[in-house]
Amino acid sequence: MAVATAAHGGYLPSKFHTSLPSPPKIAAQIKPKPTPRPLSPPPISISTNPAHVNLIHLRELYAVCNHSCHRFPTVDAAGIVEPVDELKLRTAVSHSSVVVSAFTKPEFLTAQSFTSAELTNFIGIGGDWIRKVAPVTPENGRLIGFGRAVSDLGLTASIYDVMVHPALQGRGIGRMIVERIIRMLTSRDIYDIAALCTENERLFFRACGFGDDILGSTTMMYTRSAASYSKNGQMVSAGRKLLLVPHPRELTK
Known part of the structure; x- marks a missing residue:
């Protein structure tokens, strides 16, 4: 009977106290971190x-x-x-x-x-x-x-x-x-x-109010170089880039 009283009355030896889990925190006790306010612009x-x-x-x-x-x-x-x-x-x-x-x-x-x-x-x-x-x-x-x-x-x-x-x-x-x-x-x-x-x-x-293109368009950039260009056309230098000049036959397609 004495053993039962010790077990349920909180009289466990000290070496057992450290193994007891701490009570969980309830949601009300957890304070959410404040959301930082956006900085205002200077006079502009x-x-x-x-x-x-x-x-x-x-x-x-x-x-x-x-x-x-x-x-x-x-x-x-x-x-x-x-x-x-x-x-x-x-x-x-x-x-x-x-x-x-x-x-x-x-x-x-x-x-x-x-x-x-x-x-x-x-x-x-x-x-x-x-x-x-x-x-x-x-x-x-x-x-x-x-x-x-x-x-x-x-x-x-x-x-x-x-x-x-x-x-x-x-x-x-x-x-x-x-x-x-x-x-x-x-x-x-x-x-x-x-x-x-x-x-x-x-x-x-x-x-700012922009969304995806409803037509599904994709931006494509001209990337051809002289090495990958077909022999049927001509390549004209224009500063940083090369401009593609189609072969006369291709103009009728």
């Missing part, structure tokens, strides 16, 4: 005037974002893409149907890690500090975001080169740029709008 200015684009600053933005205009860029051992050609970039911007740029004061690039509340306090520090940083304009701001679209101005358009300075990514600036591009295209009654993007950018464009 959005421009649709191509004249506001400083090509030197735009090339610097391409470089800091490691973004290439080419579908087959040359990449060095460190994973850095080749710089964009300034003359070709000037031509591309001038012939784009829509150009959208985002600007902020250079001071905010050093405050990119602040939360919205901290940023408000930061702006309020020091006498006329707020006068120095606001309002932001393309003239007194720094280019921190860019995007453009090419269109036939009647039926279709394609969006290219959407990028935001890495220090300010994740704050909704890229979405502002895409939304402004879409607004300008749809105001011209152009709704067939494509976005040429990588697999990593698909979620971003989905958040």
Whole structure:
């Protein structure tokens, strides 16, 4: 009888106490981790005037974002893409149907890690500090975001080169740029709008209202080289690429 009392009354020897499992936590006791709030963008200015684009600053933005205009860029051992050609970039911007740029004061690039509340306090520090940083304009701001679209101005358009300075990514600036591009295209009654993007950018464009092509179209890029080209045609050099000139017989097919 004494043994039964010891077993059920909690008088087990101390060496057995360590083997008893701890009581499981109930769901109410488990506190979920708070979801981090998205960082707010600093004061920015959005421009649709191509004249506001400083090509030197735009090339610097391409470089800091490691973004290439080419579908087959040359990449060095460190994973850095080749710089964009300034003359070709000037031509591309001038012939784009829509150009959208985002600007902020250079001071905010050093405050990119602040939360919205901290940023408000930061702006309020020091006498006329707020006068120095606001309002932001393309003239007194720094280019921190860019995007453009090419269109036939009647039926279709394609969006290219959407990028935001890495220090300010994740704050909704890229979405502002895409939304402004879409607004300008749809105001011209152009709704067939494509976005040429990588697999990593698909979620971003989905958040901007893009979806899979209902026609099931797949983007294909010209990749033929002189070695793989048929002898029945001619190959003409055109800068970085080779242009395929079909044989006269093929023109009748």
